[in-house]
Amino acid sequence: MSALLTVTGVSKAFGGLQALSDVSLQVNAGEIFGLIGPNGAGKTTLFNALTGLYSVDRGEVRLDGARLDGRKPHEVLKAGLARTFQNIRLFAEMTALENVLVGRHARTASGVLGAVLRLPAARREEADSRARAHALLERVGIASHARRLAKNLSYGDQRRLEIARALATEPTILALDEPAAGMNPAERAALRELLLQLQAGGVTLLLIEHDVKLVMGLCNRLAVLDYGVKIAEGTPDIVGRDPKVVAAYLGDEAI
Numbered sequence: 001m002s003a004l005l006t007v008t009g010v011s012k013a014f015g016g017l018q019a020l021s022d023v024s025l026q027v028n029a030g031e032i033f034g035l036i037g038p039n040g041a042g043k044t045t046l047f048n049a050l051t052g053l054y055s056v057d058r059g060e061v062r063l064d065g066a067r068l069d070g071r072k073p074h075e076v077l078k079a080g081l082a083r084t085f086q087n088i089r090l091f092a093e094m095t096a097l098e099n100v101l102v103g104r105h106a107r108t109a110s111g112v113l114g115a116v117l118r119l120p121a122a123r124r125e126e127a128d129s130r131a132r133a134h135a136l137l138e139r140v141g142i143a144s145h146a147r148r149l150a151k152n153l154s155y156g157d158q159r160r161l162e163i164a165r166a167l168a169t170e171p172t173i174l175a176l177d178e179p180a181a182g183m184n185p186a187e188r189a190a191l192r193e194l195l196l197q198l199q200a201g202g203v204t205l206l207l208i209e210h211d212v213k214l215v216m217g218l219c220n221r222l223a224v225l226d227y228g229v230k231i232a233e234g235t236p237d238i239v240g241r242d243p244k245v246v247a248a249y250l251g252d253e254a255i
């Protein structure tokens with residue numbers, strides 16, 4: 001497998017707190033890569049650094065060879081890295097379909113303004129976008145909810161909708177920040193299936209997840225952060241047996 005996302009020597013401090021220290025890792029095309037670590041380890045900070053929400057103090061991030069660090073979030077999205085958030089960020093008063101259409105506009109030529117003015121090219125694009133948005137809702141298993149307001153969907157379905165919206169930007173890599181948080185066991189099992197389906201469909205996945213069982217069973221490889229330092233990277237088998245990991249994070253619930 002070839003490297004798709006390469007993080008090299010990334011550091012980030014907040015005042016005196018070193019949230020990330022010289023973190024390097026590589027996500028290969030087509031894999032599910034997990035990022036784990038105790039609370040405050042720096043996982044979300046790394047996600048924010050990858051997706052342009054935070055600047056990095058040192059180091060670089062490359063997607064398919066092109067620099068991502070120093071770019072704005074919408075530029076990172078255009079470059080092919082989409083994300084979801086730990087706290088769901090949907091447009092609550094819009095329908096599921098409309099939420100996905102918002103994601104689509106990152107990829108359409110006429111953009112939001114053309115759609116608002118209803119120019120002919122934009123109208124064609126709009127019809128095409130609607131069809132694609134429907135297909136995405138189907139892909140994540142919530143097509144029957146297309147016309148329901150996002151706020152009225154179950155928690156698990158809201159998470160699915162977030163994924164559909166991110167997929168609408170046609171990412172080469174999708175970063176998911178705690179996708180299973182707050183889900184019941186049935187929703188978790190469904191999420192697992194969905195992520196495997198996405199992988200089979202060619203999407204590379206990067207996920208932060210607290211559910212160690214889910215991560216160990218799902219990821220091809222993973223990295224472990226502790227106090228902003230990467231202490232391990234490799235297959236779940238190898239990482240799960242690493243004494244540093246067991247000591248720092250897994251403790252008694254070692255796999």
Ligand SMILES: Nc1ncnc2c1ncn2[C@@H]1O[C@H](COP(=O)(O)OP(=O)(O)OP(=O)(O)O)[C@@H](O)[C@H]1O
Pocket residue numbers: 014017019037038039040041042043044045046
């Ligand atoms: N914007 C910020 N300003 C100041 N400190 C921050 C900021 N964001 C994160 N931190 C600090 O950086 C450290 C890493 O936090 P981060 O949220 O990245 O950890 P995490 O691994 O995602 O944790 P969790 O699992 O609890 O979400 C923490 O000590 C946190 O308090």
